[in-house]
Amino acid sequence: MAATAAGVGRLEEEALRRKERLKALREKTGRKDKEDAEPKTKQLRARSTDSENRRELRLRNYVPADEDLKRRRVPQAKPVAVEEKVREQLEAAKPEPVIEEVDLANLAPRKPDWDLKRDVAKKLEKLEKRTQRAIAELIRERLKGQEDSLASAVDATNEQEACDSD
Structure with missing residues (x-):
């Protein structure tokens, strides 16, 4: 047990030394602000939650009974006429016959010495x-x-x- 306690004590000492080195490095680079000390991912998450709180409520499918909420309702979207686009794509997709007559000689397998x-x-x-x-x-x-x-x-x-x- 004494060996394990000595090993744990040594690990704790190394961890403290690492923390001190990191702190000295931060001070050296000029990062004293707490926000700068945090990783950028945490900062981005904090900004996104702030912007989410500021978003305006939009109602697309829900028809509210309250007058205030009715103002926030998004008007129904009108479908775009796509018949012409579909027709053009169908015409473009039609395969044009390249060879009208089929030559049986071309279909038959060739002899090995052709x-x-x-x-x-x-x-x-x-x-x-x-x-x-x-x-x-x-x-x-x-x-x-x-x-x-x-x-x-x-x-x-x-x-x-x-x-x-x-």
């Missing part, structure tokens, strides 16, 4: 043209080589037709 096909399409066009030219050249060469046999085939066909007509 981007590769798109990138290669230009190169394939060039190759397709070259392929067509090469095929045309091969056909011309064959026709030149077969021109003799073709002429004989045509003559043979003409002779056959002539015999058939006789």
Whole structure:
């Protein structure tokens, strides 16, 4: 118990020293007035209660029987015409159709390699043209080589037709 009493005594001494230091600091800064010594929150509360006491009584929903109180009654507020504002907001909120026709190709999911096909399409066009030219050249060469046999085939066909007509 003696240890606890000594500990409490020491704490009290430290508290007194702190109070003395704070008092000296206040005097040093020039705050001697009691109102200045109070925290600002307390001062604000005191001011707000003073202003609340000075407020005038206004009656909005209560209809008093006393004539003095009837003078303090606030006139009924007239509602503001909002039909036009609401109409404008409703018109502004209507979604405008961006796409009138729906393309089914856009709705269908794309294949995983669609981007590769798109990138290669230009190169394939060039190759397709070259392929067509090469095929045309091969056909011309064959026709030149077969021109003799073709002429004989045509003559043979003409002779056959002539015999058939006789």
